[in-house]
Amino acid sequence: MLLAPLARVSREVAETSARSRKISLLAGLFRTAGPLDVPVVIPYLAGRLPQGRIGIGWNALKDPPPPAGRATLTVHHVDEAFSALAAVSGPGSQAERRRLTQELLGAATGEEQRFLVGLISGEVRQGALDAVAVEALAETSGAAAGAVRRAVMLAGSLQHVAERLLAEGPRVLEEFLLTVGRPVLPMLAQSAADVAEAIGRLGACAVEEKLDGIRVQVHRDGGTVRIFTRTLDDITDRLPEVVDIAATLEGDGFVLDGEVIALDDEGRPRSFQETASRVGSRTDVATAAAAVPVSPVFFDILSLDGEDLLDLTFAERHEALAGLVPEPMRVRRIVVPGPGEGGGGGEEADPRVGEAEAFLSDTLARGHEGVVVKALDTPYSAGRRGAGWVKVKPVHTLDLVVLAAEWGHGRRTGKLSNLHLGARREDGSFVMLGKTFKGLTDTMLEWQTGRLRELALHDDGFTVTVRPELVVEIAYDGLQRSSRYPAGVTLRFARVVRFREDKRAADADTVDTVLAAHSQG
Ligand SMILES: Nc1ncnc2c1ncn2[C@@H]1O[C@H](COP(=O)(O)OP(=O)(O)OP(=O)(O)O)[C@@H](O)[C@H]1O
Numbered sequence: 001m002l003l004a005p006l007a008r009v010s011r012e013v014a015e016t017s018a019r020s021r022k023i024s025l026l027a028g029l030f031r032t033a034g035p036l037d038v039p040v041v042i043p044y045l046a047g048r049l050p051q052g053r054i055g056i057g058w059n060a061l062k063d064p065p066p067p068a069g070r071a072t073l074t075v076h077h078v079d080e081a082f083s084a085l086a087a088v089s090g091p092g093s094q095a096e097r098r099r100l101t102q103e104l105l106g107a108a109t110g111e112e113q114r115f116l117v118g119l120i121s122g123e124v125r126q127g128a129l130d131a132v133a134v135e136a137l138a139e140t141s142g143a144a145a146g147a148v149r150r151a152v153m154l155a156g157s158l159q160h161v162a163e164r165l166l167a168e169g170p171r172v173l174e175e176f177l178l179t180v181g182r183p184v185l186p187m188l189a190q191s192a193a194d195v196a197e198a199i200g201r202l203g204a205c206a207v208e209e210k211l212d213g214i215r216v217q218v219h220r221d222g223g224t225v226r227i228f229t230r231t232l233d234d235i236t237d238r239l240p241e242v243v244d245i246a247a248t249l250e251g252d253g254f255v256l257d258g259e260v261i262a263l264d265d266e267g268r269p270r271s272f273q274e275t276a277s278r279v280g281s282r283t284d285v286a287t288a289a290a291a292v293p294v295s296p297v298f299f300d301i302l303s304l305d306g307e308d309l310l311d312l313t314f315a316e317r318h319e320a321l322a323g324l325v326p327e328p329m330r331v332r333r334i335v336v337p338g339p340g341e342g343g344g345g346g347e348e349a350d351p352r353v354g355e356a357e358a359f360l361s362d363t364l365a366r367g368h369e370g371v372v373v374k375a376l377d378t379p380y381s382a383g384r385r386g387a388g389w390v391k392v393k394p395v396h397t398l399d400l401v402v403l404a405a406e407w408g409h410g411r412r413t414g415k416l417s418n419l420h421l422g423a424r425r426e427d428g429s430f431v432m433l434g435k436t437f438k439g440l441t442d443t444m445l446e447w448q449t450g451r452l453r454e455l456a457l458h459d460d461g462f463t464v465t466v467r468p469e470l471v472v473e474i475a476y477d478g479l480q481r482s483s484r485y486p487a488g489v490t491l492r493f494a495r496v497v498r499f500r501e502d503k504r505a506a507d508a509d510t511v512d513t514v515l516a517a518h519s520q521g
Pocket of ligand 1: 187
């Protein structure tokens with residue numbers, strides 16, 4: 001398959017806001033993709049290189065040779081060229097990378113050059129591509145969209161399902177079952193401004209503590225335990241104490257969903273940074289575990305003794321959870337009846353809300369982040385922000401993407417300090433909303449300097465532009481008008497709360513969400 005139609009479709013999908021048009025563009029592309037192309041086409045459309053980081057900065061990209069007059073590059077050839085680039089190392093590697101990059105660009109037409117440069121710099125990034133691609137795959141293969149979606153959730157990979165579906169046809173979808181040992185994309189929550197709004201959206205529900213730890217999916221198959229993160233990375237070796245606990249539970253095979261968190265002697269949460277760096281540390285796990293032990297706290301169960309529980313209601317799943325996991329390892333919760341069941345309605349204050357608000361206050365007093373209100377009658381929506389889960393956090397924060405960082409002065413000389421913060425647009429590009437260096441501790445400054453150097457594209461001696469991949473959680477006091485920023489607004493008193501390495505840029509907040517939250521507040 002030639003690169004030219006892929007570059008064209010990528011541009012056209014970004015340019016149109018009509019979902020049906022996006023689907024038919026992608027379906028047309030998938031129809032022409034051969035089995036060897038699919039493993040490359042899907043990541044390229046999402047703006048990702050299968051090789052990961054290949055260390056090309058702007059120097060290698062600037063002053064490209066004149067574009068080729070005819071499209072001859074194949075997707076396979078480009079993939080090989082990127083593999084060759086990723087393998088370059090040692091002395092003279094910068095010059096060699098530039099030579100290989102320029103050679104590749106010289107073989108590309110104008111449109112292909114723009115696509116390749118965007119791919120390398122992280123600018124080609126389609127927002128919400130997965131959902132559209134699922135429908136396009138259904139259209140191309142003749143499978144039902146729901147069946148493709150479920151297979152993607154269970155496989156945890158659009159690419160894997162696409163490869164098999166396009167090669168083998170719709171029947172292959174039956175093979176994507178929930179399998180203990182293979183992670184599933186976790187269900188995510190929607191947000192509400194307060195408990196009353198959350199409860200108002202749901203019928204009978206559970207109000208659960210929202211713990212500020214790291215999401216984990218714990219699988220046990222007989223004697224084997226595996227632990228996965230929200231992004232489906234296997235972190236089993238980093239959490240020996242959680243492995244031990246999972247091994248002591250009575251069930252033989254299960255998949256549990258929950259959070260791991262570092263607690264102090266009184267059972268209060270230690271700082272998120274302590275939990276995060278403990279879960280992130282791969283070296284000398286035994287010492288790290290002794291210094292900062294983490295506890296698992298489970299809130300859902302997806303499979304038990306060979307039975308897939310995803311389609312059961314939350315009430316039924318919770319019963320199964322309670323039968324397997326003893327209380328201190330289950331999240332604290334209260335159950336609130338539906339509007340017709342326990343009073344409420346009418347003009348007077350809804351007692352359902354009062355009880356939930358008291359639970360929230362108590363949860364905050366215990367040092368936790370907020371609550372997640374969950375409908376009792378809904379199935380587990382793997383990989384989606386399901387309407388059945390609504391989170392309420394009193395401190396509103398945004399997850400933004402670092403677009404660039406400025407070299408610090410004085411005490412911060414030699415460190416990348418002031419961060420340029422971007423919100424996502426639906427088309428996958430980013431809008432800068434402001435800058436901040438507030439809230440950064442010395443440790444964070446040190447860490448971000450190293451991390452941002454890895455992502456650097458260009459350094460003009462003052463500002464380092466980076467691949468837009470690092471997600472940072474920002475607290476702020478509202479928005480204010482500003483003609484200096486492209487959305488016409490900027491953040492007031494933005495300060496860094498923490499880095500969210502567990503999130504991808506595609507999970508960051510969109511500029512529309514930011515503006516909508518502001519207009520409500
Ligand atoms: N009782 C709970 N039920 C569900 N999720 C919980 C619970 N306690 C803590 N969490 C955490 O809260 C998250 C739910 O919010 P959401 O799905 O929006 O994820 P998020 O974007 O990581 O949110 P946040 O940044 O608010 O933690 C889960 O991913 C999980 O890590």
